[in-house]
Amino acid sequence: xxxxxxxxxxxxxxxxxxxxxxxxxxxxxxxxxxxxxxxxxxxxxxxxxxxxxxxxxxxxxxxxxxxxxxxxxxxxxxxxxxxxxxxxxxxxxxxxxxxxxxxxxxxxxxxxxxxxxxxxxxxxxxxx
Amino acid sequence: xxxxxxxxxxxxxxxxxxxxxxxxxxxxxxxxxxxxxxxxxxxxxxxxxxxxxxxxxxxxxxxxxxxxxxxxxxxxxxxxxxxxxxxxxxxxxxxxxxxxxxxxxxxxxxxxxxxxxxxxxxxxxxxx
Numbered sequence: 001x002x003x004x005x006x007x008x009x010x011x012x013x014x015x016x017x018x019x020x021x022x023x024x025x026x027x028x029x030x031x032x033x034x035x036x037x038x039x040x041x042x043x044x045x046x047x048x049x050x051x052x053x054x055x056x057x058x059x060x061x062x063x064x065x066x067x068x069x070x071x072x073x074x075x076x077x078x079x080x081x082x083x084x085x086x087x088x089x090x091x092x093x094x095x096x097x098x099x100x101x102x103x104x105x106x107x108x109x110x111x112x113x114x115x116x117x118x119x120x121x122x123x124x125x126x127x128x
Numbered sequence: 129x130x131x132x133x134x135x136x137x138x139x140x141x142x143x144x145x146x147x148x149x150x151x152x153x154x155x156x157x158x159x160x161x162x163x164x165x166x167x168x169x170x171x172x173x174x175x176x177x178x179x180x181x182x183x184x185x186x187x188x189x190x191x192x193x194x195x196x197x198x199x200x201x202x203x204x205x206x207x208x209x210x211x212x213x214x215x216x217x218x219x220x221x222x223x224x225x226x227x228x229x230x231x232x233x234x235x236x237x238x239x240x241x242x243x244x245x246x247x248x249x250x251x252x253x254x255x256x
Contacts, residue, residue, distance in 0.1 A: 023223065026220065027220070049179075049183045049187070052186060069173075076161075079161045079165070080162070083158065083161075108173060111173055115173065115176055115177045115180060118180075
């Protein structure tokens with residue numbers, strides 16, 4: 001098996017762990033997508049605000065959505081880093097962009113948790 | 129690391145119409161992935177935040193999403209998501225060495241392009 005977390009910076013197998021996790025997170029997201037689609041088709045509507053709120057007050061949908069978003073964020077990190085590595089050659093610019101992506105993704109993680117677990121999120125943005 | 133690299137001629141054929149189907153799937157997978165990261169992801173989180181936050185927020189977004197121009201954007205976003213979904217499944221299968229011969233790889237690429245379009249079309253029919 002590949003030595004994944006050694007400090008190799010060049011050469012074979014660098015990034016294999018990311019490669020594998022990108023695929024695992026993809027499977028998690030695909031499963032969630034299918035579940036949600038089946039749920040919507042079965043209910044034939046979102047049920048208005050009451051139904052929408054009721055759906056997201058169930059623990060399983062909160063946990064599933066959190067897992068989906070967490071997977072998405074890691075997946076997006078790998079994908080965006082791939083894109084940045086391909087197109088941005090100056091190291092300083094690329095690292096800055098990667099830092100920005102990572103920061104934003106961490107922000108989304110916290111944001112999602114606060115949306116799903118109903119901290120007084122209306123006060124943050126957009127609420128009326 | 130030894131000799132200085134020779135300068136090689138570069139010919140970039142940037143005309144997408146010259147790409148075979150697997151190439152189209154690939155570049156659309158990348159473009160859709162980047163667009164899903166930004167702007168789709170923050171917009172989706174924002175909508176979730178506001179619609180779960182209050183009845184008024186829900187009603188505001190329900191009305192906004194009922195506009196034809198907005199529906200069009202939603203359908204385009206769904207197309208990007210669907211393409212990324214189906215292309216991703218194709219890559220997972222290719223990783224497992226399923227369908228890696230030239231003919232089936234081309235056929236699956238065409239299938240991905242068609243399925244992504246059909247998924248967007250199905251959504252369009254449902255919400256229009």
